[in-house]
Amino acid sequence: MIRAACLSVWPIGCHLLYAVVETNKIHTSSLQSPILFLVNVVSVLLLQMDDINLHHRFLNWRRRIREREMGEVRPAQERFMRLLKNGDILSxxxxxxxxGCYVAPQPLSKGTCYFxxxxxxxxxxxxxxxxxVxxxxxxxHQPGWLPYSVAYHAVNGKLYNGNPLGQQFGPQCVRGDRIGCGIxxxxxxxxxxxxxxxxxxxxxxxxxxxxxxxxLFPAVGMHSLGEVARVDLQAQWLLEEDESMMMVDSHEDDWGRLFDVRASGTLLEYVGKGKSIxxxxxxxxxxxxxxxCHYFEVEIVDAGEKCYIALGLARRDYPKNRHPGWSRGSVAYHADDGKLFHGSGVGDAFGPRCLKGDIMGCGIMFPRDYILDGEGDSFPGALLPTMVVVTRVAICQNPATPNPMKQT
Structure with missing residues (x-):
């Protein structure tokens, strides 16, 4: 049956087969067996097709190189999934x-290095x-979860740097906050x-x-219903506004003790675990x-989850794991409940609660005839400015002296 089928092909393709035989010099002895002859012809045709494919691949490769050198590569398009994009609004x-994740069409560059x-x-x-990303x-996947990506997550203030396990990095972000990212x-x-x-x-x-x-391309990730964000890929970070902060000394020398608190210029930021009291x-x-120098102030830059911020005065050897005011030899005003704690874990109603943007002050009203025998370490029983930080606060430089008739 196979022999008959092969023989039936013989008269139809004789001219084509003759051309292949002449071109590729197939041995004439194979013509005596139609099956062997067809196998040889097919092998030759497949080899020629491979050569054609390799040739086209080479041409495409040269074309891509030429386009890249001439800058003719088609611009990338923005990509997003499980998000609705309406102008600059992502939902x-x-x-x-x-x-759901959004990836911008162009990477950050020297000209556009921030969004x-x-x-x-x-x-x-x-x-x-x-x-x-x-x-x-x-x-x-959320930005920051996979290698070669990094992201700041608003829900917990953690930084994810190519790993699904994040590290504490900054404060949480809520409605109205602007999160910026740059190179x-x-x-x-x-x-x-x-x-x-x-x-x-x-x-x-x-x-x-x-x-x-x-x-690296700007990216935004979302993971719960109702989340909406506005993206500004042309935003500019006005470095001049922060240069005053950058030019200020770290002030670490001004602090005798820093436990789970990072000092950056006039900013103090909590870097502890925050899992227990x-x-x-x-x-x-x-x-x-x-x-x-009888007065100091603190501005609450970020209140954190519960605004557990307290400032006051405490002895030099005050326990590092106790809020000022809770233990003997200390007094403090607590922002979360507005209570005054004076050497006891039970506070008294004292003033209003303090929130983000509020400035808290503390000072000593020395009598007019008060004379110090010494200052600094030689001052017996000295009370040092002390505060508990659970988020970010700013130490006000050169605060105005309060009204001497007004208790502070």
Whole structure:
């Protein structure tokens, strides 16, 4: 049956087969067996097709190189999944069990090295993430979860740097807050890019990220119903506004003790675990208040979850895991409940609660005829400015002296 089929092909393709025989010099002895002859012809044709495919692949390869050299590569398009994009507004459209992610069409560069995202609505959980990712990042993962990506997550203030396990980085972000992300510097030789993040225009911190050949693209992730954010890919970070902060000395020398508190210029930020009542962040000044410097102030930059911020005066050897005012030899005003604690864990109603943006002050009203025998460490029983920080506060420089007739 096979022999008959092969023989039936013979008269139809004789001219084509003759051309193949002449071109490729198939041995004429194979013509005596139609099956062997056809096998040889098919093998030759397949080899020629492979050559044609290789030739086309080579031409395509040369074309891509030429387009890249001439800058004719088609511009990348923005990518997003489980999100609704209306102008510069992104809205989550998933079922809260799935991640939605947006990736901008162009990477950050020297000309455009910063972008911002404003939280319009935190939705059910406020799981909005802002950061940088490679061009073809998986859209079912939050930025920062996969390698070569980094992101600041609003829900917990953690930084995710190519790992699904984040590290405490900055304050939480809520409705109305602006989260910014930019590039400080790039080191192509080492393959490292330094990325920084801001909250409401103030730098939170920076991290080093492995760079990619195509650059890092702005990305926004969402993970719960009702989340809405506005993306500004043309935002500019006015460094001049923060230079005053950067130019201020770290002031670490002004602090005698810092426990789970980071001093950055005039900012104090809690960096502890915050899991129990013992996880206290304590900052105590090196020098006590005197007749020449008898007052200090603290501005609440971020109230955190419950605004557990307290400031007052305490002895030099005050326990590091106790709020000022709770133990003997201390007195403090607590922002969360407005109570005054004076050497006891039970406070008395004293003043109003303090929130974000409020300025709390503390001082000593020395009698007019008061004379110090010594100052600093030689001052017996000196009380040092002491505060507990659970978020970020700013130490006011050169605060105005309060009215001597007004109790502070």
């Amino acid at each position: 989550y459209q998933g079922n809260s069990d799935e991640v 911002e995202v404003t939280i319009v609505d935190t939705g059910l959980r406020g799981t909005i993430a802002v950061g940088l 490679p061009r073809f990042y998986r859209l079912d 400080h510097s790039e080191n192509p030789a080492a393959g490292i890019t330094t990325v920084f993040f801001t909250k409401n225009g103030r730098e939170v911190g920076s991290a080093e990220v492995p760079g990619t050949t195509e650059g 013992m996880d206290v962040g304590l900052a105590q000044a090196r020098q006590p208040l005197t007749t020449r």
